[in-house]
Amino acid sequence: MKALIFAAGRGERMRPLTDTTPKPLLPVRGKPLIVWHLERLAAIGVREVVVNTSWLAECFEPALGDGARWGLRLHWSYEGPEPLETGGGMLAALPRLGEGPFLGLNGDVWCDADLAALPRDPPGLAHLLLVDNPGHHPGGDFVLGADGRVAAEGAPRLTFAGVGVYRAALLDGWCSAVGDAPGVALDPPRFKLAPVLRAAMARGLVTGQRHAGEWTDVGTIERLRQLGTYPA
Numbered sequence: 632m633k634a635l636i637f638a639a640g641r642g643e644r645m646r647p648l649t650d651t652t653p654k655p656l657l658p659v660r661g662k663p664l665i666v667w668h669l670e671r672l673a674a675i676g677v678r679e680v681v682v683n684t685s686w687l688a689e690c691f692e693p694a695l696g697d698g699a700r701w702g703l704r705l706h707w708s709y710e711g712p713e714p715l716e717t718g719g720g721m722l723a724a725l726p727r728l729g730e731g732p733f734l735g736l737n738g739d740v741w742c743d744a745d746l747a748a749l750p751r752d753p754p755g756l757a758h759l760l761l762v763d764n765p766g767h768h769p770g771g772d773f774v775l776g777a778d779g780r781v782a783a784e785g786a787p788r789l790t791f792a793g794v795g796v797y798r799a800a801l802l803d804g805w806c807s808a809v810g811d812a813p814g815v816a817l818d819p820p821r822f823k824l825a826p827v828l829r830a831a832m833a834r835g836l837v838t839g840q841r842h843a844g845e846w847t848d849v850g851t852i853e854r855l856r857q858l859g860t861y862p863a
Contacts, residue, residue: 632676632677632731632732632733632734632751633677633678633679633680633681633727633728633729633731633733633734634672634677634679634680634681634733634734634735634736635680635681635682635683635708635721635724635728635733635734635735635736636655636665636668636669636680636681636682636683636735636736636737636738637683637717637720637721637735637736637737637738637739637793638653638654638655638665638682638683638684638691638738638739639683639684639685639686639688639710639714639715639720640654640685640686640714640738640739641685641686641714642654642686642739644850644851644852645657645849645850645851645852645855648852648855649686649687651687652687652690653684653686653687653688653690653691654738654739654849655738655739656690656691656694657849657855659741659849659855659858659859660858660859663694663695664738664739664741664849665682665695665738666695667741668736668738669695669698669701669703670701671746672701672703672734672736672746673701673702673703674746674747675746675747677703677734678702678703678704679703679704679706680698680703680704680705680706681705681706681707681708681724681727681728682695682705682706682707682708682738683707683708683709683710683715683720683723683724684707684708684709684710685709685710685711685712685713685714685715686714688707688709691707692705692707706727708720708723708724708727710723710819711819713821714821715814715819715820715821715822716814716821716822716823716824717737717823717824717825718802718805718809718822718823718824718825718826718827719814719819719820719821719822721735721797721802721824722802722805722819722820723819725799725802728799730799732751732752732753732796732797732798733796733797733799734746734749734794734795734796734797735794735795735796735797736793736794737793737794737848739793739848739849739850740792740793740794740846740847740848740849741845741846741847741849741858742760742792742793742794742842742844742845742846742847743844743845743846744760744792744794744842744844744846746794748840749794749795749796749840750796750838751796753796753798753838754838755798755831755835755836755837755838756797756798756800756801756831756836756837757795757796757797757798757801757828757831757836757837757838758795758796758797758837758838758839758840759773759781759791759792759794759795759828759837759838759839759840760791760792760793760794760795760839760840760841760842761773761775761781761789761790761791761792761839761840761841761842762789762790762792762841762842762843762846763789763790763841763843764788764789764790765790765846765847765848767848767850767854768790768848770788771787771788771789771790772788772789772790772791772825773788773789773791773832773839774786774787774788774789775789775839775840775841779838779839779840780832780835780837780838780839781832781837781838781839782832783828783829783832783833789841792842792846793848794842801827801828801831802827804830805822805827807830808826808827808829808830809822809823809826809827810826812826
């Protein structure tokens with residue numbers, strides 16, 4: 632199984648730290664945030680990882696090398712000077728990910744989930760890791776049913792952890808799912824993954840599981856401090 636790490640975002644809410652360092656390269660508990668992902672991926676037998684980049688893309692390879700120190704082979708999916716969002720970034724990376732299911736991880740989350748507990752061969756088009764709603768996102772994102780299927784509507788709601796297993800076929804017909812959202816007419820297209828996931832949920836093709844351990848969306852300097860990295 633291969634993996635995709637989303638690392639292209641600008642990290643606007645974490646300036647000035649992200650003026651010179653991409654958010655996934657910021658240190659968390661003694662090592663860059665993205666390295667936690669790389670170590671956990673290597674531990675479950677993943678050998679090839681695609682990292683999509685845009686903002687400060689030139690910083691990644693000097694910091695991470697070719698991945699050999701973790702027993703990995705890193706591939707770079709450069710999106711240009713403007714990030715393509717999660718959906719566009721995944722679409723652009725597909726040629727490097729092959730035909731089988733792949734793991735996808737947001738490069739700006741810290742999570743102690745056991746990636747080995749995720750299915751290698753999900754029954755539908757996607758399998759999502761969900762967590763209890765954090766204080767900064769009380770409304771949640773999706774609903775996890777008793778049958779393991781994930782729905783866009785209903786209650787109680789959980790928050791998408793930014794970790795999942797995907798099939799390339801999830802992006803078949805992405806145009807109809809995202810409609811006329813800004814960026815879809817660009818080459819390459821820029822669009823979010825959420826509407827594509829919701830369209831698959833409506834067809835009963837998304838499953839999920841809840842993670843009860845540690846999880847942080849490292850979206851602000853304060854949350855970075857809470858992880859024990861920066862002084863108050």
